[in-house]
Amino acid sequence: MSATMNEAWAKVETEAARLRGAKLLDLFAADPNRVETLTFEAPHLKADFSKQRIDGPACDAVAALARAADFDGWRAKLFNGEAVNTTENRAARHWALRITDPPGGDNEVTAVLDRMHEFAHEIGESGDFDAVIHIGIGGSDLGPRLVLDALKAYRRSNIIVRFAANVDGADVADAIEGLDPKRTLLIVVSKTFTTQETLANAEFVRAWGPARIAAATAATEKAVAWGVAERDVFPFWDWVGGRYSLWSSVSLVCEIALTHGVFFRMLEGAEEMDTHFRNAPFAENLPAISAAVQMWNREALGHGSYALVPYSERLRLLPAWLQQLEMESNGKGVSRDGAPLKRSACAVTWGAAGTNAQHSFFQLLHQGVDEIPVEFIVNAGAQEGPASHRAKVYANALAQARALMVGKSAAQAKAEMIAKGVSEAEAERLAPHRAFSGKRASTLMAIDELSPEALGALLAFYEHRTFAEAVLAGINPFDQWGVELGKEMAAALLPALEGGTPPADLDPSTAAWVRQLRT
């Protein structure tokens, strides 16, 4: 790490030492403008960081760290199309997929979009199809799945969509259940067209006899060799990382299953966020500030995970999508130049939709020994379903954030019990169990409505935040070598599990399990 980075970190650590034990309510008392100062806006999105353990000097220290990490320089490299993926010598131009009106006129991206649009029209309007099965995994699955779930209000009514990702055969068996192959389109989605799970599932569905097969891939020749007609292959490019690919032909199923223009509106919303991230200075840049808060919580304050809790049923798949985006991007142990990292570059992302999560893991968030920061998201716009539920959703989200921050002392818990007629001794015994430490940090974010534009902006926000976190940590977020070893070992074990001879060099535990599980 450079001397400038070491110096910047020393300042961050000084501020963290000052704030580590601070009561959040004291920070509000010290600054009457705290909510305004720590609330930031970007297209379709607003984030209030006032319930985070930060203040002006802490923000200055992380801004200095961003300068030392050359945030501006790396952001320029990203948008200049330079090879920011340094181990694969590739650009990361996912943002170029959402330039909806390219300055030089049509290009390879818009050409594929046009073809997707025509194909979607054909499938949706011909009357020959009533189902689409989308086969893909990871980045070739999570994005389209989330988009179709989130934008249910914008779905066509005549097309059933099924996804299958898992190589557990139950997934693909569920996908075909009750469908008529003669009225079903299969879409095989794989950037590499080599992924074991995807090919196994696709072969199974192909043998079932779907009426038509399409593919979305960066390896057209492999898809054609596998048997997809060239006219039905929708390409994307090696400069689109798998987990950044939902804006590409990977979302052909969305173009088909959403009503006309909706997918394009999502691209437009994402493009608005791109413009914000590309142009706003660090101190006003929502993805960058949010990345700094993530880094602050993780590395300065030592909270190794955070919970993402969208108070929106339609965003229930967001945590699964974000887990891949953040942890496959930033779950790295070495810097860009291969030096071991002194500090972790990525928190554990986990979570579930509220209010369900309140009846699951919120006990741990409120009273567990370790503090786990929470990122709340609400939809500030119109909501589906009964109108009377709307206020209840907000009441719950706001109450949880407030309860985490305010807490309840044992004395207060005891007094409340005594006021309700509980004996002094019993109240004394129960008070520690019914007390809340409080002082637990959270961020509250709001999208203006659950529109295609806002969803696009939200997902692009997370992509840029992930990149900004990587810049602060000095790592490459665009490769994923860490998934390779397990894949190699699975390929080596497969013949033995299918009845062949196990590899000679197996460890005793694996060898014993191979003997037990082989077919």
Ligand code: F6P
């Ligand atoms: O899990 C590793 C990974 O390579 C992801 O990065 C990717 O999204 C997924 O597998 C699927 O890969 P493909 O689209 O090439 O089938």
